[in-house]
Amino acid sequence: MKRFSMRVWLGWFLLLISLVLLIWGFFPYKRERREMRILPQEMQLPSMNEVVPNALRFA
């Protein structure tokens, strides 16, 4: 009976450890989401002010 209960305890311990590993392995992590509004004014051809640095423009 003593050997029998030892085997059961070992089985339960293994089950517990395995469950922890499985939960950690399959746990879905949170995903971040960031939204940004883009205006038409930001989607236009780059102007000279944006392309050429100040030092060059006024040289």
Next chain:
Amino acid sequence: MPSVLPETATQRFIRKALQIPFLLFLSLILVACASATIEVPTRSNTQTVPSLLPSLATQPAQIPEQRMLILEWPQTIRVGDSDLISLAFEVNPKGNITPMASIEGNQVQGETVFIANLYETHYVFAEGHLDISGLEIKPNSDILESLQMGKTVKFAWSVRPQQAGNYRGLVWLHLIFKPKSGGAEERRALSAQRIDIRAVNLLGLSGNAARWIGAIGFLLGSWLSFNPAAALFGKLWERIQKRRHTSKEG
């Protein structure tokens, strides 16, 4: 005890002569204070926006739609597992390109101006680029997608960490304008967003290893614990049945 002498005519004249400049000086101070009071402008229902409307009226060619840039990424990834970082460049259905301004509840609507459509004169491309070191990225190169009016463009990268740690990167989105008539293309950086990803392990085990060990351990643990337990309950059930049987016979 000092005696009070009566004021002579000369003394009276001098006293009055001194009073007149003093009164003049006092009146000057009062006038100056009155003119220096700050005038609080009265709030009217209509307000004009002199700087906004002219700038809208003289706008160069642009993409005539409002869009939303939606970035999604995993905060945490298990070591050895892969996950997706996605960037969607969607059309905003509530986007309004009529130049309007609203100030404290008072709405000012400007004239509808003609804004040249860039889609008509240029081929427009959206280029996505993920810049992050220490992670395995697929695809590793830039992703180029054609941008069309009213169409959503999506980019996705698969990332896989090989070691635990914190990884920081940048997700870039460029717009590329190529004239239909020919000529050099022009690029515009639309956004560069920072992302932070944490790669974790469990006692040095990667995600895959933990799942395999967990599955094998679960089977082994079930066999060890449930087989004897079932046998024990089976024996107990047999004893109960026997007792019932004997009690019925008796």
